[in-house]
Amino acid sequence: MNAIEFKQLSLAYGHRGIFQNFTASIHSGEFVAILGANGAGKSTLLRSILGLIAPSSGGISVFGQAVHKGAAFIGYMPQIRQNISNSLSAYAWLTANLNGYQWGLPVLNAKQTEEIQRVVQLVKAEKIINRPYSLLSGGERQRLLLAQALLNKPKILLLDEPLMNLDPYYQATLVGLIDDIRLQYGITILFTSHDINPLLTSVDRVLYLANGKAVIGLVNEIINSKKLSELYGLDIQVIQHEQQLFVINKELGFHHHVNHCRPDLDHFSV
């Protein structure tokens, strides 16, 4: 069964169109990387699957149902927030996320306490769970954001830039952890990122957003010189070297870190 279906979907953020007329299916248990430059609409696409943003036209269905806010089978990991001012512990923060949509006091019963322990173990956060959430490092906080997304055993995980501000070691650790969880529970994963390289060993397909278009396919079908040149309308070369993808724009020459020179290509930073 398809986990997510986009039917002639057009999305806009305010008055700015993101893409138009996109039709595709995401299979159950699939790991899909959503790539695109800053402002391409990766987060907007996730928010539309959550029912937080209405499509301009077309529709999205999740396990056959039209999207709506509060779908219990979707776990969502938002982008990491700065400026956490309170000193609540990571445990308190996590408990506030468990069934936080229900009325009443924020008190856990035995079953809910077990659920907290389950996700803490799943993301291997036992050592940090009693520390103040605001004092955790970016990598540790990403781990807890993932833990909250896994509460109540979702069937779909929407992960918004989970690799942001992480060094290559933590990126690889987090991707490995997410992939292990996917295989263990058969969860469908949509994962936005600027950089495909840390995901290459785990990802099944790539959903690529650029220039008002959305395309989906296998990594080598999408991330190649011809396809990217078509999408961007620029002369772009993709070179594979030691299982890493490098992007060269002929107008600008080779760039070790593309992000510095071409913001619209920064998802290929190396």
Next chain:
Amino acid sequence: MSTIVDPTLIISLFEYHFLRNALIAGTIAAILAGFVGYFMVIRRLAFAGHALGHIGFAGATGAGLVGLTPVTGQLILTILAAIGMGSLGHRMSKSDIAIGIILALALGLGVLFLHFYTSYAAQAMTILFGNLLGVSAHLIKMMLIYSVLSLLGLSFIARPLLFASLEPELAEAKGVSLPLISILFMVIVAVAVTEASQVVGVLLVFTLLIGPAAAALNWTHGILSGLFLTVLFGILIVWLGIILAFITDWPIPFWISALAAINYFLSFLGKINQ
């Protein structure tokens, strides 16, 4: 010094009817302000709470013009302002300038209402700085009713309120109505602000609402322990403030604000240990 520690003096405090009333009213206000203040600190609404106190001043002084008691006028205008502020949702903590301008306007209106209704001039000081020693049995009864209703309301929304305060985007994705939660909470804040201002006045309402919660959050990282410590700090500050005012003959609001400040700065010892 021997006078300060004389236990008979402390015991005699409870023999005065007005002091007993002050302790009861102060305790009621401290409990409500503590529970509400804890969430205000987490939601970073300290300034909004302060502004509501000033808006209440305009309500209290304007009440005379329409034949209401000052407390009723204060409560009505504070609730109306709270609904307006609550409708800003999570943008409220970023609306300092707009809230500040409304705060100043409310004080100005308060002065204007006093100009038109001069018989309230004597009460202006009471509204601004509180009059815990003048609290009547009727006011205590009203404070108790409003406190119970507010705490019931708060316990009903506590879970989504906490969720929406810590992770608004996640809460919205899970179906929590952020505007509804924000408005309901701000109405409860309005009642707490009005109650707290009976103890310390609208100018020092910040003391009772924010001080204990800010200190508690430096000492403890748990939600329930934080709520418990906030209320405990609030009650102790009010009781000690009344006792010290009785002993020294200095104003109660001074002692309460001084104790809240000392308690807050001492709480950084707890933070250093983290």
